[in-house]
Amino acid sequence: MGELPFEAELAELHRRLRAHRDGSVATYIPALAASPADAFGLAVVTVDGHSYTVGDARVPFTIQSVSKPFVYGMALDDIGVEQVMRCVGVEPTGDAFNSITVDEASGRPFNPMVNAGAIVTTNLLRGDTVSEREHRLLSGLAAFAGRSLVVDEDVRASEQATGDRNRAIAYLMRSSGMLHEEVDQALDAYFRQCSVLVDAHDLAMMGATLANHGVNPVTHERAIAAAHVPRVLSVMSTCGMYDYAGEWLYQVGLPAKSGVSGGVLAVLPGQLAVASYSPRLDARGNSTRGIAACVELARRFRLHVFDPYASGPAPVRRSYDLSAVRSKRWRTDAETDVLRSKGAQAVVVEVQGPLQFAPAEALSRWVAAHSRDVSHLLLDMRRVTSFDQGAADLLTATVAKVTGNGATVAACDLPGDPWASELWDALSAAGASVQVTLDDALEQCEDELLSHGEQPQDDDATELHAHDLLRDLPAGAIAWIDREAPVQEFPKGATVFRAGDPSDAIYLVVSGRVAVHLDRPDGTLRVATVGAGSAFGEMAAIDRMGRSSTIEAETDCACRVLELPMLDRLEQALPGTSSILYRNIARVLARRLRDANDEIRALQR
């Protein structure tokens, strides 16, 4: 189906933000000053492993501080929460990333997102030797990214050469007993960590691994224990954006981490991660475009961890096609055969839950994957409980793609609440039928599959000998019925009989159609529509009990009425006729039963 709606959204955002040239590239590490100032890449990876990328999303850069939450998670895995907490706190400081402060009461660095805490954390990783710990570092980050990673030696050397402030911090950590390594050795590991080469797509994949409770959504490799993921995300959310942390959570609402080389990563637990690469930084050291991209995506698609709509079930409750499930309209044998063979091109999707970003995005991919050979797409919307504007836009763009390819789309049983009327209008503008029940949409879809572009044959008189119930009868019997059975006309809306009435006749529909209603405690239920060529009331001939349903003319219609005494007379005149008639009734019932069982299996799937 070509481009997914969210690809277009992301491309449009990228195009717009590319014009922003505020901020400047970090220079305190000389090697970073050579970064391409105007590079700009965006990536989004979902917890089911789908990647969206735009711009310079595959341009490599050094990970810098964005490594900190991942290494923190690895340390939790390696030595446990208690041991880590003994050496590094989790309180936000409101200070800059390179502040030289410790929690005076405990001697600990305040949190693992400031350099002091990060240097300590790196040196908590498992490994008896420097090279073991280096291996743990690189393979641990690689497990998040789902590919092996390397260190940029130039940047590492540059950090090493200009790292005096970090040296000061490391000595302070050693003096307060939080760091046991030699300072040079400890910093070497830390500088290596900061100099690992990634791209925006890698960062999004690493974030999606956190969003996916610690399991990389593509390789399915576990990077850290599920129990440690909320702890990593907590620290990101309170300390991830330095002194901007409070406002970040308030305005954007996503645990996030930025780095001095221009990377920004934001995570929506259980759903997705967004990453950006753009080296121009603001006064706080956060990438200006990266911040703007997160702010705009979060606002447009309501991505906020504290948004109570921010979660829900998978949007596709189930799907089936018209080869198994059909409208309540009874069809003749010939029509049923056509629908069985062509039904697979008409697909019904039950959509459920709140339609906000993640489900709408997943739904758009589902439709793209399943609508290639589809002539009719029916969205059963009765279980949709709410929608966001951004999500509705994705759905509308998805529908427009399908209608643009020439298929028919109906959005059925949309809730009538006021909130849904905007969605109705948008879907209607995209070419979908709205304000239609699923059963009506199914019936119309069947009519179109049957008509090959002609009008459905509803209102034509049907020859008696072609009638389902009169098949195989000798010509003499057909002539006898044609002569003896009266034609009765019913205007639209007329009641033919009611539930409880005596069962005294079989009705063969000649033109128009009737609806079969059941009276239920919770109201009247239309269970079938019977058109020309089919019959109703045939149970009269079988059990002679009262009518079990009420029949109303749905259009003006005409029926041949076979009263029961007439059938007895026919049998007397032409012995063997009733046996054929019962066999025909059994055949029709058997077909309907087979259809019903197919439908049950489709519904139970």
Place this chain on the structure above:
Amino acid sequence: MGELPFEAELAELHRRLRAHRDGSVATYIPALAASPADAFGLAVVTVDGHSYTVGDARVPFTIQSVSKPFVYGMALDDIGVEQVMRCVGVEPTGDAFNSITVDEASGRPFNPMVNAGAIVTTNLLRGDTVSEREHRLLSGLAAFAGRSLVVDEDVRASEQATGDRNRAIAYLMRSSGMLHEEVDQALDAYFRQCSVLVDAHDLAMMGATLANHGVNPVTHERAIAAAHVPRVLSVMSTCGMYDYAGEWLYQVGLPAKSGVSGGVLAVLPGQLAVASYSPRLDARGNSTRGIAACVELARRFRLHVFDPYASGPAPVRRSYDLSAVRSKRWRTDAETDVLRSKGAQAVVVEVQGPLQFAPAEALSRWVAAHSRDVSHLLLDMRRVTSFDQGAADLLTATVAKVTGNGATVAACDLPGDPWASELWDALSAAGASVQVTLDDALEQCEDELLSHGEQPQDDDATELHAHDLLRDLPAGAIAWIDREAPVQEFPKGATVFRAGDPSDAIYLVVSGRVAVHLDRPDGTLRVATVGAGSAFGEMAAIDRMGRSSTIEAETDCACRVLELPMLDRLEQALPGTSSILYRNIARVLARRLRDANDEIRALQR
């Protein structure tokens, strides 16, 4: 069904924590020193409005700082985010609640959870006069609580008399231009706010209103706009527990607020709120038992906003009973009548999604509400994707209650993954059948409903005249069939015929039972079991096409075989017989069709 499993959990937690007597009652407001030091109440309210309370959950106390997030939300509603942000920041300070500090750059108090920010926030509420603003304050808090609230005048007077530090803060706020009211007037409103009387249940209800995107879950009144809820929760999560905020989010993971009178409130967005009242405070001014209760509940039930399992669909996907949906075993007319009338006492519940606290708790209430008159409860577990230990304990306790009341419980189609085996064992220990398919459980349940305590009649021979297909036949015809139709025996596992074989005979099952299989692209599907008194292969008499299914003996069984030429001879010997036979086939098919349509309606609900 008596006590819900989570009531028992909460009572046990309360009993255990009541023994803790650490900390002491706040004394800096003299009226608070008179609080009952050992009072202890716990309350949990869910977003669907269910309340759990234990201990002193209805003992009133003044709300104090727990009012701050609610008043902040009201201010966002009254004057908008931008105006509020101009006067109060959202950055955590790491300082104590009564710190006298402002953000030097902006002159704003750091956030609305410290007194400075709260005093400013209170005075941002809508209203031209003092009394208008007081009314807004009380009615706004009442909308969260779902009942009208009053001020404790003694506490208010005491705060007024001893509020010098707050006076200092208010003057500082005025000096930095953040407060425009007279200091006395501004503080009067603030002291009134702090002196509003609530109980632990009120706090939980107010929190549940935040969890429920701003709508009180019992009155259904909207207290604040949904868009402001994530902002309130963000501020609670970064600043709600004073200088303990970072560790709180890390360890407990719930936006929370404590008050000096002993209240603690924690919110899990989209799910529930927990509140505690216990006046003994720790050094930071947080209630010791309140903290302990939140920590333990969060740990036991994995209540953490960043836990990627923390959300999912409603646990009951749908439910139905055996009056409409039954096993694939075909029953005789008489059996079907019994099942139609008794089926309502056998209930099937489709459980879905990750079983963690909120869904397991909701499921336990659903079962309690629906299992009063139930003899069989079948849990269809095939859509359960994971479970937590705490949630599994709730489910197990629920099952044990149902089995304890004498009902039969089966946990059907439990996933075979290793994670499920613990759950199997626990449910089995609670008296449920496990390792059973839903269809087998349905069949066994039907057998039990039919047997009235006797053994099912499976293996008894059935008299020919009582056979569904031979009803109404004259005695002569029955005798003819008895004489002419051979009995054929099939050992268990034998194939009677295969799909595609010629249709040459109808089989009347006399003893034992056979299974009807369809060959599908995705494997063989058992679509029916046919027992004594029912027939298979009857379509042979109708369309004389090849067999559409394969029949295998499920037990040793015996059938009367009516070959088609024999039926022709019977009609010649006794004219009219075949007509009755076809009518009987039609009647059986009509009944199965009616059952199938009932099942479709139950499944589509």
